[in-house]
Amino acid sequence: MRNVARTSLVDAAIEELRREIAGGAWPVGTKIPSESRLAESLGMSRLSVREAVRVLVHAGLLTTRQGDGTYVTATDESRVALRRRLDTAAAMEIIDVRRGLDLVAARLAAARRTGEDVAGMRAALARREEAARAGDLDGFADADVDFHLRVADAAHNDLLADLYRGMGEALRDSVRSLEEAALEPDSSHEELLRAIEDADQARAVAVSMAILDRQERSMA
Template identity: 50%
Template sequence: MSLVDIVVNELHAEIKSGRWKVGDRIPPESELVNLLGVSRVSVRAGVQSLVHAGLLATRQGDGTFVVATDVTDVALRRRLEKARQEHVLQVRYALDVAAARLAALNRTERDLRGMTADLEARVEAFATRDVEAFVAADVAFHLKVAVATHNPVLSDLYGSLVGALAEAMRRGSCLETEEAADGEVLHEELFRAIHDREVDKAVDTAFGLVDASIWEAETASEHGRQRQDS
């Protein structure tokens, strides 16, 4: 086994163990040299190998960060990046409805507090028409619903969709459609159903939310085609 392979295995072990989580910045090159007892060249090559694999990402002037924990997750993310918007939303149908049902059954008070914070951020962003803040809060809320199922497989799957869902919202002009205000009501209704453990209502509301998202995406796509034709 080469020194580069050793570096790759050691760094990957830190990620898989959870000691380095998604979003964490890994130690600087000099620290890794001392930690692993290898040369800078070997460390640099090992880090670059994990960057190519999609587990790490280097941000100029800021360092290198963990962006995924598993190569399977990376493959799914890359597939989603190439997927058509409507296909992503159709997958969301299944996950959102399952998540709403299980969250209504299994949520904790801590889960509810997290959802409340995201809903408040979503309302504030909607009021100020801050698209990026709105997208971030919306996606975070739905991810919190998935986490509240306490089914790690479902929440991991939903987490893999986050980037694609955020991009779908941006492309769908999420704050410009007439139905955007209705979405505020539906999100509050979903939260209330989960809070009150009303399983059937949570499922029905989740159906309504995804239906609205698909309609908005189709409307935005049609408007885009009309602008191109005119």
């Protein structure tokens, strides 16, 4: 009976930690409280909390950094599963999937964008351009992906935005893989922003297609 009781406590701790993560109490990339603090706040033993954390690390929601602490890496298991699948996908497979997501996102963004959406996209493009001038490939990749995520957000379709966010790291990797070619001058993203701002759905779709065609050629 003691084993059953302990299992129940661990399950309860897992569910509580999962709820905190999914609810945004600890966003992705943030460090969760220490084992002792979690045990105190949950009213459970450190042993139960330690086992719950171990389970969530195995599930991919958390990661432990030796000598540092435990950090949130995903908000739910579905994103973990998608990320693991993307890790094994070929670059051209990702481009093919993006043709579906990006074109829909561009069309809907042109139809539904708000002034706040446009301002966010413009700020991301400014960071992208600054990183390109500085030769900062990592910063460029982050800003590039942020721009496309903001386009997806401007579509105001939660499912589309979640799918795109699930691909975030794969998108960064695809940009970084282009190396110097990614930093070459290119006005297509500014053209996409103008099309979205002008509510020109057809042009937004056409420019999105051109962006992906260019990336595909760079990978050849």
